[in-house]
Amino acid sequence: MFKPKLNIIIITVLTGFSCNAPNAVAAGSRILGFFVTYSKSHMLLHCNVAEQLARVGHEVTVIGIIDNVYPNATYKYIHLQLPDGGILDDNALRSVINTRHSLVKSLIVTTGEYMRMANETMWQPTMREFLRENSANSFDLLLFGFVMNEFQLGLAAHFQCPIVVLWVVRPVLQVNRFIGNPLEMAYVPNLSSHLQQPFNFLQRVKNYVTAWMEFALMAYLDYRTQQLYE
CATH class of the missing domain: 1.10.287 (Helix Hairpins)
Structure with missing residues (x-):
């Protein structure tokens, strides 16, 4: 399986970043936040990081699959409309809730839905156009909201920029193996x-x-x- 060779940092709070100067607020950087999750609680945390960076002068663009959780934010928001509205498949989730399944099967169903959603994101027309218009050196940093979408880490290779992974709970095995x-x-x-x-x-x-x-x-x-x- 393809595994991009990336320098990855797991963070909880990010207050400033600059690729161009020692003083983080001296020169604004172009930052992309890629947060393709249906969870509003996750988006509140991720977009708060993006907003703090935008407030100190960075040029921040955020991509998400639900409505912007901070409508008055200073970052630019791109809403990707997925065929299912960015919500996990109701039938799949109803099956997990209403039927007595093992923990393993429940995890398989849930993670499978996350991966399906991530795959649909990459084929979404607005996303395809965004990737055509923006390539190497378009951004100085990628903020990546991780949620069972490991293959999308390749976006950092597409933009040829550093990547920061945002994870909202304590590290799990998949996160631990990113950073050793x-x-x-x-x-x-x-x-x-x-x-x-x-x-x-x-x-x-x-x-x-x-x-x-x-x-x-x-x-x-x-x-x-x-x-x-x-």
């Missing part, structure tokens, strides 16, 4: 285990089991991503 964080399963709780330190023996076992479930999920996501390329 060790799992430390013996004492660091993973997102799926819902445990807190310190661990007793049985909690360590549970943490190991749920961590390996994440490995299985990542293998599935890699398989689905490869299908998108083919």
Whole structure:
């Protein structure tokens, strides 16, 4: 599977950035925020980062698939209208909610919908036109809202610019492998285990089991991503 060689930084709060000068606010940079998620709560956080950058003088463009969560923001907003309105498939979600499914099957259905949405985004006519009009050196930085859309990291290679990944909860396996964080399963709780330190023996076992479930999920996501390329 294609894996772009990118320098990636995971951040919670970003207050300023400049590719052109040591003083972040001395020279405005061209920044693209790519936030293709249906979740308004995610967009509130992502777009707040974009807005803070725009307020200190950077030229910020944000791409999203729902209505702008900050209508009076100073950044430029491009709304991509997906065929389904940018909402996860109701039938798929209703099946997860109303039918007794295992955790694994629920994760497969949900992540599959995220990936379908991400794929539709890349084929959306406005997005295709945007990519034709903007290529290498069009932007100095890409703010990337990560949500099971690993293949879209290739946008940084398209624009040939650094990338900053925004993730709204504590790191998971897929995020850890971007930046080389060790799992430390013996004492660091993973997102799926819902445990807190310190661990007793049985909690360590549970943490190991749920961590390996994440490995299985990542293998599935890699398989689905490869299908998108083919």
